[in-house]
Amino acid sequence: MKITFLTVGKTEDAYLKEGIDKYVKRLKHYTKLELAEIPELKNTKALSTEQQKAKEAELILKKITPLDFVILMDEKGMEFTSSQFAAYINKKEVTTSANLIFIIGGPYGFDTSVYQRANDKISLSRMTFSHQMVRLFFVEQLYRAYTIMKGEPYHHE
Secondary structure, X not given: OEEEEEEEOOOOOHXXXXXXXXXXXXXXXXXXXXXXXXXXXXXXXXXXXXXXXHHHHHHHHHOOOOOOEEEEEEEEEEXXXXXXXXXXXXXXXXXXXXXXXXXXXXXXXXXXXXXXXXXXXXXXXXXXXXXXXXXXXXXXXXXXXXXXXXXXXXXXX
């Protein structure tokens, strides 16, 4: 199984890039992880929020195959403890032959078409974080999940 982490826009802050790179490097010991970016839309001042989400949706849906298991990072998604997230990932590895695609949308969230295609939604917190920070938090939690599954000492309960 391969995991793809698909984001709309680049991670711009150096300290976040450094943190993301750190955990991506660590994750290579556990799983095949691909980072994929969809460029931010240009010239959006004339577009409504809904038009922006629709244009982003077209780009997102082009990156997904019908066999992929799509998980949206969404504030209305399921909330897990780190151990529960590890169990979720473990279950997907055992029961799903498809690639897992985790997606962080643009600044206004997802278009209805992306919600309709999604298999699951996960929330990292009830709090709101910048899309750039969520990327770091997600890869750290994914790394934590794998260390929990392997019984390694990174996570403390």
